[in-house]
Each structure stands twice: as structure tokens, then as C-alpha cells.
Amino acid sequence: MTSSDMRIRRIVQDLRSAFVPTPSYAKLESHFRTLLEQRRADVADGIVNNARGIVLVGQSGSGKTTAIRELIRQNKSLLQTDPTKDICEFISLQVPSPATMKFVGAATLRALGYPYSGDKQGPAIWDQVKVQLKLRQTSFLHLDEAQDLARYQTDKERQSVVNTLKSVMENSFWPTGLILSGMPDLKKIVNQDPQLARRLYPIEIGRLNALRDVTPVLDIVQKYAARAKVETKPCVCSEGFAQRLMHAADYEFGLMAEITVQALSKALFSDGTEARLELQHFADVFFDRSAAIDVMNPFVAEDFARIDPRQVFEFDGENA
Ligand SMILES: Nc1ncnc2c1ncn2[C@@H]1O[C@H](COP(=O)(O)OP(=O)(O)O)[C@@H](O)[C@H]1O
Ligand SMILES: [Mg+2]
DSSP, X not given: OOHHHHHHHHHHHHHHHOOOOOHHHHHHHHHHHHHHHHHHHHHHHTOOOOOOEEEEEOXXXXXXXXXXXXXXXXXXXXXXXXTTSSOOSEEEEEOOSSOOHHHHHHHHHHHTTOOOOTTOOHHHHHHHHHHXXXXXXXXXXXXXSGGGGGTTOOHHHHHHHHHHHHHHHHOTTSOOEEEEEEOTTHHHHHHTOHHHHHHEEEEEOOOOOTTTTHHHHHHHXXXXXXXXXXXXXXXXXXXXXXXXXXXXXXXXXXXXXXXXXXXXXXXXXXXXXXXXXXXXXXXXXXXXXXXXXXXGOTTTOTTGGGSOTTOOOTTSTTTO
């Protein structure tokens, strides 16, 4: 590898790790700080209050998982977050499938580092989860893809999920705040029980708006390009371009950022550090992602608003 390749790799790595602050992230951080301060005050005063939590919803690609990762990173100095240490105040896991109470309990025990032997029933597993949460002093339990908690469940099972989640926060000897993130179906689970809904601060990562978000989107493209020290051509500075990019990203913030990073990487890898970012780089990225021919490519097609940007063609072996 030449030194210029190495440099480009480093720039791309830096772009990938960059987090673009958003209003919904600011809200997440502020609610989290409130919860954390309340918790610290309760512990200092020797009071056991019911915990509260956060529910973060958004479509796939909106940026939920990334936002929680950033939240942990930003709060490293205030919170013990290393899962290999005895004390771990923030534990994060993905809801397993199928999301029965037994499976979710077992996955939570595993995330807590507790060797689980598979012969117990749901309630007994959750009793063990609560013991471990206290032992590890876990104040926050994050369940990602939490919309799956409601999938393929009967009403009765769904109620038992809700009751279990509430009991984790109410648990009188060690209440743990829940952070649930998932697709919009998650709202249904939370709203099924007013008590649960009251305990969770709701945050929604909204979709981009083709008119309102033109300027912010163009701004983000410019900021990424500046970070990579890459010049931009006028074709990636227009209102029409911003709308094509939003459409290609299915109006999801995270996907918009991801496509921009990929377009810059493409520019750098094909044209070197003298590259100038242009529309074709975005079109090539969309082709790589979807194998879409030009009439189905939002960066190329005249009538791009008709295109379903999530459609992936089967002749592209990798994505099929
Ligand atoms: N605030 C952000 N800044 C930069 N990139 C982001 C941001 N939010 C999301 N992304 C990017 O968008 C993509 C999808 O984000 P992800 O968190 O996986 O979405 P979700 O969990 O909602 O499906 C990832 O590649 C991620 O790096
Ligand atoms: Mg995710």
C-alpha cells in the first residue's frame, strides 16, 4: 500500500466515525442526563424510587443504534460502561428472535455476563436478571430492536412483556431504567400500558422533509467534504441534488449521512486526494448499494420521486 492509499484510508475511517449532531440526539442526551442525575441523587440520599427510562423510535436507517452508541461515548466520564468490569452501569443488547420473555431474559443474563443454563422458565430467569442488575449496579438497560418484543405475540403474551419491563424499573431493591429503541411499532407496546408510557421519555427520529431539510442536508454534505478536505462541484450544492439525496436515503437521516460518506470515499479512492465530489460519485454509490439501472437511480433518473429507493435488484448477487 502506498502512503497516499494509507492517507485516504485514514480519512475514510475518520469520516465513518464522525457523528453528526441532530436535534433528536440533543433530546436523547438531555433526557439521559436528567435520569442519571436523578439516579445519583437517589443513591446519595439512600432513596429507592421507581426508575424512569427512554423510548427512542425511528425507521430502519434513521440512526437509533448510532445515537445510543454516541450517548455511551459522550457519557463515559460520568458512567461506568465497560461490560468486562464488575460494575457496569449501562448494559446494551439486541432483542433476540423469537422475542419470548424467556429468550429475552436469557439474552439479558448473557449480556450481564452471567452464564445461563437453559432449563428455567421466564419468571425465574427474570428474577435472576434482577439479581444480576443489582450485583453489577446496572442503572440502565438498553434493548435495541425492541419492536420485536411485540412480534408474533398474543395479547396476553404482550401484556406479560409489558409487565416484565415495568417490574425491572419498579423492582424495589434495585430499579433499572430502561432504554428501548426500535421501529415505530414499538410505540404500540409502550402505549398499551399508560403506566409504562408515563415512565418513558419519548423521542422520535423523524424523517427528512424534501422542502424543509434542503439547507441542512446541503450543509452536512459540505461539512463532510470539508472534513475530508475534498472540494465539491456545483452539482452537489443545488436544491435538486439535496432532494435526490434525501430520496435515495428514503428520507432517513442516518442513510443520508451514510451515502454521503460512501460518495466521498468513492471520490477519494477513485480520484485520490485531489478529488472533487460530484453527482456521479453519489450515483455510483447508489448503484453499488442496489444494482439499480440508471432509470431506477434517484441520482440519475429524471422522475426520481417515483423510485422506491429500498428496492434491491436480484441480479446483484451480494444484496439479493
Ligand atoms: N448522527 C449520525 N451521524 C453520522 N452518521 C449517522 C448518524 N446516525 C446514523 N448514521 C449512519 O447511518 C447508518 C444507519 O444508522 P443506524 O444507527 O444503524 O440506524 P438504525 O439503528 O436506526 O437502523 C449508519 O451507517 C450510521 O453510521
Ligand atoms: Mg439499529
